Every structure is written in structure tokens, then in C-alpha cells.
Amino acid sequence: MKNLLKYFRGYGKEALCAPFFKILEAAFELLVPFVVAAIIDRGVPSGDKVYIVRMCGVLVLLGTVGLATTLAAQYFAAKGAVGFCTNLRQALFDHIQSLGFSERDLLGSSSMITRLTSDINTVQSGLNMTLRLMMRSPIIVFGAMIMAFTIDFRSALIFLVTIPVLTVIVVGITLFCIPLYDDVQKKLEKVLLSVKENLVGARVIRAFCKEEQETEKFSQRNDSLCREQKRVGKISAAMNPLTFVIINLAIILLIYRGALEVESGALTQGMVIALYNYMSQILVELIKLANLIISIPKSLACAKRVSSVLSVRPEMQNGSDKTVDFGTEYALEYVGCGLRYSGAAEDSLENISFKLKQGETLGVIGPTGCGKSSLAALAPRFYDCTSGEVRVYGKNVRDYDLDTLRGAIGFVFQKNRLFSGTVRDNLSFGAENADDSDMINALKSAQAWDFVSEKGGLDFEISQGSSNLSGGQTQRLCIARALVRKPKILILDDSSSALDYATEARLRSAISKLEGNPAAVIVSQRVSTVMHCDRILVLEDGRCEGLGTHDQLLKTCAEYREICESQLRASEGGAAS
């Protein structure tokens, strides 16, 4: 949590000024009962009207000064809290982008988004409240007690007992309720999950006629939420009546005690009223504090979550080499590469080796979960191999500056996404300086120009989540986005799976004719996608079961033959040639 303090940078003055002005304000407010006591004790008995008018003038003055200090406090609190959170948000955003793939896998994108949005917003309102009110309430409460002591020591002892009792009640009930509120939140999340599932899975639920069961399930969750809410409500509803009782009983004692003191001549009537007023002030303040205190642990919990993300350190060290020697004989070499994800019990890749010259293509085929994507991810250093090494243009990928390395590679993900904005925005994502003709060429190669030009060309707006495009169209645009970078190494990680055979065939032939003649790694589950590659690597359980051309593998590799049979069975392999 302490690591968050530095985000007050540039707003430290505000963060200190806000409570300072708040204290001033409270001090002025505490003077009011004093003035009233003076009116009653001095002005009223003597009938001194001028004195009374003057004292009421003092009251107005106190109010005015109080207003001015509060305005200052509110301004500094708003500026400090909002500024802090702006810094924090920026730092968190940059931090998340600086994390490696393995760290981000662990955190999960939806939780990172929550940290950046609602968590920081909650921190902001909590901080703003704290700067404004957290200082005020204790000062009023303890200030009132001190003032009481200046009036009369023995009566003030009543304050000394009442305040701890009240504190125990307010803090106790709050602390008791916090875990209960957590339970409510958890129950609410269950309800949310039910609704979400029934929206996303509407077709399946209806296909299996599960509507009644789902309604029953929802109803149980909904009831259990309601029960929990009522339970917390019942307990927290006791707070106000309890504080009310205690304060008023204390006032009874005060008046009685005061009467005794007045009789002995130690107190005046006005002073009794002043003591009474101080006690009332405490009540008002405590009610405010109780309403506030509930939001504090919530903000703290959010701050903790933000802080835990910020303390995740990227494992991967950036290299320093910013030059790539494109003249090197091999564009891409895997030398005995192995990969074990952190926390995994087994290797995902074992001893993978191959070499690829400029212009050559390597197909990678194998069953789901065999490590194809892991293999592809090593070249751009999304993950570091745990044994062996990957070389790009003769140098170990760990030596390169990451941006330099990735700048040479066009990588198309299996789970890819476009961003909202025009087609042009998306294509310039990885190639800031590309012009329209570069883009159109890339779109043509990716077999995307037909539908893009139909939809209005480069200015066609892609909506968020590319919901106005089909899966195949999205894939083709993602490929175009990689091609417009004119990469020297192109890696397609199962990124044409949603295309029909005809389109895919055209895409393949366009890629083989690309200018710049990139070395390409094409990962797929379809034989037809990889069968024309210069070499094909057959992967199973992270191990290389065969490396060679289609014809060689048909003869030598049983696994490959089996895959071919299942996919090309009907055409008996004959259509292949």
C-alpha cells in the first residue's frame, strides 16, 4: 500500500492543505457554543442589547470564516484526490502494458480492467471523503470534549466516558458489518453470474429446455441475496438508535450534574447550555462519520488491489541491441527450444529445432493443446524459452530490444482482435507511416479488400469488438494489419481458421507472392493450410514428431498420415496434387 504514496507527486500540497483547512473550519465551529453561553450569561441577565447584537455578529463572522475555510478545504481535497487518482491510473495503465504475457495471463484482463476503472474510482471518492471529513469528525468530537474541559472539569468527565462508548459502538458495528457486506457482494455476484449465463447461453439453455431449472437456480440465489441484505440491514439499522440513546442519556447526566454545579456556584446556566450544545454537536458529527466510515474499508480494499497489480514485476529483461542484420543467412532459428510455463508441472515444448531462411515457409500442425501457439510465441519473445534458444537473424532474441525484435515480425494471433476506429486506424496500428496504397495492397493480399471496399473502404468504422464484421472478415483484417508492416518474418498462429477453403487458398497464394519475401511460420490444424509449405513440423504433446515436406512426411510420419487421413479421407489424398 505504501507504494501508492508516491502518486501524490505534484499534489502533495493539496493533500496537506485540505485537512489543514478542515481543522480550521472545525475550530471555528467549536467556538459557537461559547459565544451562545456568553449571550445567555452576560447579555440576557443584564439586558445588554448591544452586547447581544455584537455577539450575534460574531456568530455570523464565525460562519463566514468557516465557509471560506471549507471552500478552500473542498477545493484542495478535490484537486488532491482527483490528481492522485489521475497519476495512479496512468501509472497502472503503463504498468499493465509493460508486463509480460505470463504476468498478464496470471492477472486476467477483466480484473485488470476493473482495477483501472471502478477500483480507482472508488479509491478516488474514498480519498476525497477522507481528506474532507475524516479529519473533521475526530476534531469536532475531541475538540468538543476539550472545550467541555475548559468549561468544567467534573462535567467534562461525562464526555470522557461517552466518547469511547460511542466510538466502540460506531466502529464495532461497522467492523462487524464489513464482512457481511462482502457476503452480500458475493451473493450479488452469484446472481449476476446467473443472469449472464442465461443471456450468453440462451440458445443452449433453451435447446435443452432448462428454463425452469435455471429460474429455480436464480430464485435460490436471489433469495439468499435478499436474506443476507436483510441481515446486514437489521444490524446496521441499530447504529442510529443506539448512538441516539447514549448521547441523550449523557445529556440527562450533564444537566443533572450541571444543576448540582450551578447550586455550588461553580457553573452558570449558560455554561450548562454550552455543554449540552457540545454534546449535540458530537451526535451530529458521529452520524456523519458512521455514514462515511462504511465507504473507507471499501476504498482501502480497492487501493490494495490496485497496489498488488502495481507490485507485479515483469520477469522479462529487455535486451539492448537495436539493430537487425537482415543479411544473415537464417532469418529464424530454433535451437533445442523447450518451454515450461511458470507453475506448470510439465514442459509445453521440448527440444524443438528448425532453421528458416528468408522466403521459406514452415507449417506447424498438430492436435489442440500440443504446443503450436507456444512454439509461435517464442520468436517475438512473448515468452522466453526455458531451455535452448531462439535466434532471429543470427542473434539470440534475448539480446534484442523488444520493440526492435517485434518490429521485424508480423505476428497474427489465434485469438485476435481489432480496435474500434476505421480500417485505416487499425492498419496503422503497427505501422504509423503506412500510406493508403500500402494499406490497400495489404488488404488485397489478406483477401480483405473485396469486403472492405464494399463497406466503404479504409474509412469504414469498425465497432467495438468488431461486432459489425464476421469472424472470417476479422481474421483477414488482422492478417492485413500484420502485412502492412512489411514484416521480414511473418507468423500466422492458426489465424485463418474461420476462412472457407477457397478464400484460404487465395490467401496462401498471395502470401507466397508478398514483396519483401518474408520467412513465414504458419500454424494450423488444417492439412490444406500447411501442406504446401517448404517444410512442415508435426507437433504432438510438445514434441516434434516429424519435420519435412508433405510428401516426405506422408511416407515417414505416422502422426501426419493420420491427420491427413482424417481430413482428406474423402478425396483419398488425390485432390491434393
Place this chain on the structure above:
Amino acid sequence: MKKKTLLRVAALLKNRSAQLLASILLAAASVMLSLYIPILFGKAIDEIVAEGINFSAIFSFLSRAGAIILVSALLQWIMGAINNRVVFETVRTVRQQAFENIERLPLRYIDGHAYGDLLSRVISDADQFADGLLLGFSQFFTGIVTIFTTLGFMLSIAPGVAAVAALLTPLSIFVAKFIASNTHSLFKKQSEIRGEQTALIDEMVGGASVVAAYGYRARASKRFEKVNRELETTTRRATFISSLVNPCTRFVNALVYAAVCLVGAMAVIAGEMTVGGLSAILSYATQYAKPFNEISGVVTELQNAIVCAKRLFELIDEPPEPSDEGLPSLPEISGNVGIRSVCFSYSPDKPLIRNFDLNVRPGQRVAIVGPTGCGKTTLINLLMRFYDVDSGEITVEGENIAGVTRKSLRRGFGMVLQDTWLCSGTIRDNIVMGKPDATDEEIVSAAKATHAHSFIRRLPQGYDTPVGEGGGNLSAGQKQLLCITRVMLSTPPMLILDEATSSIDAKTELRVQRAFEKLMKDKTSFIVAHRLSTIMSADLILVMKNGNVVEQGTHAELMKKGGFYAELYNSQFAH
């Protein structure tokens, strides 16, 4: 519109009128009692005069005050409990109604609305509605009772001084209102910018791998900074200005306090009022302002709650699918499916399927092929009655499917969709969806048949392994295998497979296909097909293009025809 929503809320609360009445009476009683306390205190203080203190009178005033304090607190607590109960139970009812309607809504509605929007209606709108109601009940009544009782008490003590307090206090409401009206536009702007920022975060964090791969980090950071700074400026202003309400009303109250003090002290000198009376009036003057502020806060909150309630009611009132109660069930299904001059479109201005005819006999296999995005899934929507045809009819066993219960129709189909969907629960829960009473042996043998058994066995808790939300911890292939197992277990007479095997690896697929062969034997099946082998073994191929069926026939017939299908087929293995 607003009035209508209010009436709906009132109707919701109708059968709770006894509780509501109790709540109102308790509010009135507890407020009046608690407001009587300063008067008793004032009378006690009046007895504290230098020339001889009447302790027995003080004691009697104070003990009366003590009793009233206890009773008033007890009433307050009971009122709070009742309010809680009414509010949370009402919201539970509304949530339940909303959910039940979601289960009955036509898919056209669900497809046409963002999940997030519907979700937030059932979750956060309902919550806001609850908050508003609770605040309304707990503060609105008490606020109003407080105002009138205070006014009455003040008038009974000293009419002149009371008039000053009563007339000046409402000033603070105008101040609060004035500030609130100025913050509204700022808050609106803030939520707009926030929305913009969230969209950016969603994209850049969700797509962080793309950002990293394409060297976009620095530019992403700059874009974020720009919107972040904009947000800072607006939020700072909005926060500051809205935080002026309390200090300003407090200032007005301080002025009122001073005025009451002045007028009151003069009245005491003139002998119109006692010192205890002054202390009571001063204590009222501070309390009198509070409910005004609270009520204006509650009104905003209530308005918000009404808007939320309206969104909820919209969802509840959305017309559901026409009821099929009383309609007959489909008779024993052997697998005769007929489609007669069916027309269908998702929106009237884009006609899709026109005059489509098809006859499928029991056990026939129908492959639906076509380029990406040609609308192959539309047929599934119509067969399962997720959508209804615009004209024409679809029959199963000669019965128009619009004339039988949806359940009996859907039970007849086993469906595996391209977007595999798993419910949260265990692997077992997911497999038994179509047959809740399946025995362990049946489950395992179905899983073995689809070759899912081997991977399930290796999961930490086997069949009892929880599946994360959306099947998070399983691979796409494994999810698909589970969905196939689901159908394998329930053995329906007809099958609908939407590119069912497209993301299973080649080797497993071979086995799954064999299992499917067994499953499809003697069953009518509709397959949205990508695999050549599936297509070629079909009895009938429907070729779709731009949402319409352009050709139908067997592979040989279609090849001979040399049309769109032949073109598709020939391009499949072209260099």
C-alpha cells in the same frame, strides 16, 4: 411516463401496505417523541436558576426524557427493520420477474441487445432502485414529520422566534438546488469521458498482446494520458462544485442560528420566553434545516431510482415469446422434416431466405455449406424455433412446428453450436444438461464415446472439476468435446451440428467423427459443415450464399451442375 413508472412502483408495494403503514406511523411517533426531548431538557434547564434549584422538578423532567429516549429509539429501530424488509423483498420480486422474462424473451430481443445492458438492468439498476426506495422510506417520511413537528414545537414556545427560523431555513434548499443544477452538466460530461476512457482501457488491456506485438505501447500510453487529463479536469470541477452543497447550506444555517439567537435573546430579555426555551429553539433550529437538505437529496436519489425502475420495468414488460401453453406436444419423432416456401429475414429491409423448400426423410444427413458469413446459422435458428419464420411453415412429422410446444420440438434436437457454451458448475453438471438423471456409467460411457473421458480423467477432480465461468480453464477443443458429450448422452432423434468439429484437433476429430457416425446413424441430422469428408458423406447438400439457399443436391449432382458448389469445391485444394 414517469407517472406510469410511479404507479408501477406503487402497485408493487400494494400488498405490503400494512408494513408501509406501520413504517409511517412508527416514523411519525419516533420523530415526535425525539423532538419532544429538547423541550423537556429546556424545562429542566429553566429550573437551574441561581436562586434555589428545584431538584425534584429537574429529576422528574429528566426521567421523563429518559423514558421517551428509550421508546423513541426502539421505534426507530423497528421502523428501520421494516423498511429494510420491504425494500429488499420488493427488489427481490422485481429481479425475479425480470429474470423470468429473460427466460421467455424471444432470442431476437436477446440477440438485439448488448448483454451488458440487460445485465446492468437486473443488477445495478435493481440495486439503485433499492437504494432509492430505502432512502425514500427512511428519510422522506421522517424528514417531513420532522419539519412539521419542529415547526409546531417552535411555535408553541415562541411564535415570533419560530417564524424567523421557519422562514429563513428553506433558504438553504435554494442554495443546494442552485449548486446541483450547475453540477448536472459537469457530471454528464464526466460520465461521457469516463465511458470513452473505459472503452480505450477495454481495448488496450484486452488487446494487450496485440499492443505488445505491434509496438503500440508508447502510443497507447499517450492516447490514455490525453483522455486521462481530460477526465481529471472535468472530475475535479464536478467534485469541487458538488462538494459546495454542504458548506453553503451550513453557512445559511449558521446565519439562521445567529438570527434565532438574536431574536431569541431579545425575547428572553423582554420576558416572552425562558432561557430553557431559547436552548430548545436553538436545538430545533439546527435540526430543522437537516430534513430539508435530506429531502432534496432524497428527491434526486428517488428520481434516479425511478429511471432505474423504468429500465427494469421495460425489461419485465417486454413481450415474451407467444405462449405455447395448451398446444400439443410433438408425437414420437422419427425424423421427417419439411420446409415449405419459407421466407425469413432478421430485419424487414434485408430479405434473406425466400421461398425455401426442403424435404428431409428420417436418417438423412443434410450438410449446409457456403462461404464464411453466408448465414448458415439462420437455418438452425429456424429449425430450433429460436426465431419464427415470416411466412411458410416448417414441419416435423407433418406437424407445423409453430403449432406444438417449443419444448417438445427442442427436445427432439441435439445441438452443438460453434460457440461452445458451458455453464458454471462441474464437468458432470455440463454433461448431464440434457439428461439430469443419467447414471455415472452412462456419463462415462458417453464421454468415452466422444474421447472426452481421457482428458476429463486427467483433470484435478475428474468429473467433479468445476468449470470456470465460460469454461475458462478448458481449451477450445476440450469445450467442444464436452458439448458433444452432452448431446451424446441425451440421444435425441435429430441432430444439429454447427461446425461442431472445427476446433478439435485432427486426431481426436477422427475419433469423434467415428463416434458421430454411430450417433448419426438412423438420425436426421443437419450439419453446418466445413470438412470435406462430412460434406461428401451427406445425403443432401444445401449450398448457401448471401443468406439464401442457392443450390441443393448430392455432391455428384452439384458437381455435375458446375455451379457455385463446384466452384467452392474446386478451389479447396488449389495452389
